Amino acid sequence: MSDASxxxxxxxxxxxxxxxxxxxxxxxxxLVVFTALAGLVAAPVAVHPMVGFAAILFIAVGAGASGxxxxxWDADIDRxxxxxxxxxVPAGKVSADEALSVGLTLSVMAxxxxxxxxxxxxxxxxxxxxxxxxxxxxxxxxxxxPQNIVxxxxxxxxPPMIGWAVATGGxxxxxxxxxxxxxxWTPPHFWALALFMNDDYQNAGVPMLTxxxxxxxxxxxxxxxxxxxxxxxxxxxxxxxAGPAYLVVSVVMNALFLNGAVAIxxxxxxxxxxxxxxVERSFFRLSLGYLFLHFxxxxxxxxxxxxGVWP
Amino acid sequence: MSFREPHELxxxxxxxxxxxxxxxxxxxxxxxxxxxxxxxxxxxxPRPNAAGAPIAAPAKPAEGG
Numbered sequence: 001m002s003d004a005s006x007x008x009x010x011x012x013x014x015x016x017x018x019x020x021x022x023x024x025x026x027x028x029x030x031l032v033v034f035t036a037l038a039g040l041v042a043a044p045v046a047v048h049p050m051v052g053f054a055a056i057l058f059i060a061v062g063a064g065a066s067g068x069x070x071x072x073w074d075a076d077i078d079r080x081x082x083x084x085x086x087x088x089v090p091a092g093k094v095s096a097d098e099a100l101s102v103g104l105t106l107s108v109m110a111x112x113x114x115x116x117x118x119x120x121x122x123x124x125x126x127x128x129x130x131x132x133x134x135x136x137x138x139x140x141x142x143x144x145x146p147q148n149i150v151x152x153x154x155x156x157x158x159p160p161m162i163g164w165a166v167a168t169g170g171x172x173x174x175x176x177x178x179x180x181x182x183x184x185w186t187p188p189h190f191w192a193l194a195l196f197m198n199d200d201y202q203n204a205g206v207p208m209l210t211x212x213x214x215x216x217x218x219x220x221x222x223x224x225x226x227x228x229x230x231x232x233x234x235x236x237x238x239x240x241x242a243g244p245a246y247l248v249v250s251v252v253m254n255a256l257f258l259n260g261a262v263a264i265x266x267x268x269x270x271x272x273x274x275x276x277x278x279v280e281r282s283f284f285r286l287s288l289g290y291l292f293l294h295f296x297x298x299x300x301x302x303x304x305x306x307x308g309v310w311p
Numbered sequence: 312m313s314f315r316e317p318h319e320l321x322x323x324x325x326x327x328x329x330x331x332x333x334x335x336x337x338x339x340x341x342x343x344x345x346x347x348x349x350x351x352x353x354x355x356x357p358r359p360n361a362a363g364a365p366i367a368a369p370a371k372p373a374e375g376g
Contacts, residue, residue: 014324015327017326017330050347050348051345051349051352054341054348113342116345
């Protein structure tokens with residue numbers, strides 16, 4: 001923050017507390033909290049509630065910090081996209097330098113505090129997640145390859161693995177499968193968004209699959225990745241953390257998701273444009289419910305085991 | 312003794328400063344709670360020496376030293 005910014009006269013662009021909070025991408029943070037909590041409660045090791053609360057808090061802060069670093073780096077293209085133009089940096093409420101400061105400070109704080117609260121393994125995983133999102137995805141992949149969200153999706157897939165590591169101090173097959181679930185879910189989720197927000201990415205020069213290969217190829221990819229996603233999701237049923245709730249959710253939601261992907265695959269551009277991408281928007285909303293219900297079911301099954309209802 | 316009239320900057324930044332203050336207070340509470348939890352869980356006892364006996368606590372310094 002410069003002296004000039006301290007002393008400038010009152011204007012409508014003065015940053016409020018909420019503007020700094022918005023730097024942390026609260027909606028993404030809520031998903032991180034939810035999936036990390038699922039990893040934590042699904043683990044077969046009890047965690048002191050205060051330690052668990054602090055760990056989830058610092059995982060969320062770390063995720064928020066990587067969001068701030070992303071906003072610092074992507075301020076130029078965020079300005080060009082309708083979906084992101086109102087973010088604090090492109091809107092002129094917070095300077096890019098401030099976003100960088102907030103991101104770096106909170107990154108260090110979150111990793112150190114998670115280390116003190118839960119140990120070196122979850123802290124190292126959180127540090128790697130921040131690095132992967134800010135550097136590998138934002139700085140490198142996002143502007144260089146249409147596979148950006150396929151590889152970059154790993155950053156969003158780590159939280160349940162970190163939650164698991166908080167409880168157990170390590171990584172196991174269950175944690176890897178929860179990671180794989182989010183990793184395989186990410187491409188169809190973002191490509192559905194890209195189908196009806198393609199102009200944004202085109203204007204900003206972001207090489208999303210819709211921009212580089214067109215919507216037809218993207219529709220094919222959505223179907224292919226949704227087919228891959230189904231066995232990945234069902235594979236968790238082979239582990240002790242999945243019970244009856246997960247069985248029901250996984251079977252129903254994968255059937256619905258496959259049905260939606262087939263519907264997207266069968267549509268052509270003329271039909272999609274005529275109804276303003278109704279099916280694609282519906283598939284995008286379904287994808288949010290898909291992830292929420294899968295991890296919700298994991299927590300319900302952990303509760304059933306805790307109450308002795310399920311072995 | 313008199314308080315100075317708050318600067319315009321203070322009024323303008325009040326919500327920001329209040330929010331930051333509350334966040335810092337919350338962080339202090341979390342660190343305190345975490346410390347209490349860690350101590351109650353255990354694992355901070357003196358490590359045993361090679362013979363298996365706990366290492367004695369360091370002797371208190373002499374009075375008036």
